[in-house]
Structure formats: structure tokens, C-alpha cells
Amino acid sequence: MSVRYALLLFAGVAAAHPAAAQMGAPTASPPPAGLGEGESAGYPSGRYDELNQLPDWGGIWFLAFDMPAPNSAPPPEPKLKGEYLERYEAWRKEVAANNGVAKRERSNCSAPGMPIFMQIPQYPFEYLFTPGRVTINQEAWMQTRTIWTDGRKHPEDPSPTYNGHSIGHWEGGALVVDTIGISDDLELGMGMGHSDQLRVVERIRLSESDPDKLLAEITLTDPEALAEPFTLNVSYRRDRNGTLIEFQCSENDRNPVNEDGETEYL
């Protein structure tokens, strides 16, 4: 089937749908929660000067591995509770019985979502500043994360997504971000589930001693899954002239997950 024919067929199927009356008509979404018309990031014109007040986060950033001291204690883990703890313990037993190999329920071409989004090794990410929003492009899985800084509130009932709904503001040189609406199909860390009440608060700033180092303090709260808030600190190192590389996972998926949840190697 030619592409042109397929497109026509698609248009034909769509036209048979009642919503077809709106096809091609301009759409008009309402202003985001807490803002009036004309106040959102959708109106950047005339506000680009404000960006000069923001810190210099240019270039791309790689997750940094800070060397733990010899014989230091393992890094702390979130303290799960209730059914989330039971499920994690069962998962650990299963992994131990399976030579340390964890089963996967999802494709390796599927992104982990927040908060692991901010802790992905190997693949760099970048920050883009435009009026009213900060955009993070993460090379891995070619993800985009938007942090709204236009003063909007969270929607009352956000649709669950991988990266959730993020609003942020600047406190001096620190970007403070509040994220909710993260899908409870995802994990806090390997084998650790969370509820739809997960909230992630990030405080991201440049290191005072090293301008090519970015620091993030990430605090997780979840009244259903976590016994207490969990804070982790991660850092990133800068490659000033680096650029992101395409990530077309489905076209290079040499590690498919089979029906037993095992990652294969082609």
C-alpha cells in the first residue's frame, strides 16, 4: 500500500467518526490551572529577556559516578511499607534465585519514567530554557520532559504519565520542581513499586566549587508506598559542546524481552 493511499484511507476512517466535523478546525485549549488567557508559556513573545537572569546550564550533562569510599556502607534505599515492601521482598528473592537476573514486564525500549529519568547512566541530557518553561531532552529513549515555570498549578486530576506533571520555580540559581501524576505502573527503583500518590520534589543547581557540575537533590514522598520521605543526591558532569544522539530503539532492539520476561541477546 502506498503511503499516499494509506493516508487517504486513514483520513477516510477518521471522517466517518463524529469528531470529523472538527478536522482541520482550529483548536483552543483553555488556559492551564491558575492562569488566565495570555499568561501561560504559550505566550512567550516579549519575555525572552527574562531568560538572561537564569543560570548557565548550557551543553549536555552525563550522570556522574561519585566514587564511594572503600568499605563504605551501601547507599541508602527508599523504605517501602505494606504491600509495596512485601512485593519488593518477593522480587528480591526471585532475582536472587535467578542468578541475579531480574525479569522484565516491559520492553527494554520502554523508558523508566520519573524519578529514574534523572538517574540514567550512559545517556546525556540537556536543558532548554524558554519563557515559562524548562524543557529537558534526554537522549535515552528520546524523551522530553517539560517543567512549567509560568506559574500554573497542577491539574486537579492529572492523567498518569511516565514523567508526570511538573511545575517549577527559580530560587536564586536553583530550579525547584514539584512533580505528581506519575503512572503507578512504573518503579521508584528496580523492583520497587509506588502508588499514584508519588510526589517528587527536585532542587537542581550548579555546584559552587565546580561550574561544570550540576547537583540534584531529589525527595520522594508516597503516603501509600513509603514509610518516610526518601532523599537522594545525584550529580552530573558537563560536556559543553556535546550534542544528543538519536535513539531509535525499535530499529535497533537487539535485547527484546521474551514471554518469560527474560531479556534476550540477538
Added chain:
Amino acid sequence: MKKNLLKLAAGFLLLAPAASMAHHSFAMFDMQKTVTLKGAVAKFKWQNPHAWLEVDVPLTGGKSERWAIEMTSPNNLALEGWKRTSLKAGDKVTLYVHPLRNGAKGGSFQGVRLATGATLGQVDQ
């Protein structure tokens, strides 16, 4: 040093569940073991999520077996001096890899010595 770093990274992966997974877990490889492969490059793919190297290793009797070697991401390799053109089909190489635990002809890239003697990654002496 690089080897120790890798081991440390592997340890870190086990200890820090949140930061554990890159594109997939390393558990399928025996990171404590290194296999040396002498052969010719059949294919070098410079793309995410991993760069890949396929190498034909000659066996006695004229036949050869093909190994598929998984590398890290191109952007990570670039930090170590790699380019898309660092290897091409036909190049004679000596490869050092952490083999798959299941015995299949595959492994995680550790280092390579080119015919010129130049090396990339961790190469055993």
C-alpha cells in the same frame, strides 16, 4: 584502572537500584571473566541504545564463528575517543569481552587492539 572502574560500576548497579539500569541490566554478562577474540570486523553499528560490533573469529579447519559484541552508547564511547569510523568491516582486531553467561557467542565490550597496535577501552597486556 578502567577495569576497576567497570567492576565498581557493576557493583554500584547492584547496590543502587534506582540508578541501576541503563538500557538493560548487565546481569546477562559474566563481568568477572574476560574472553580474548582474534578476528575480523564484520559490522560496526554506531547507534543507540548501544553501539554493536560483529566479529568473525576463525576456527581451525577454515570455518569461523560470528560473535556479537555489545558496547556502551555512542555518546559514552565518544568520551573515550571513539568515532563512527573507528572500525570498519574487514579490520583485523583483538577484542576483550565479558562473555554472555549462557554460553552464546556474545559479550559486553571491554577493549580492542587494532592491527596498527592502537587500542581503545581496556586491553589486557
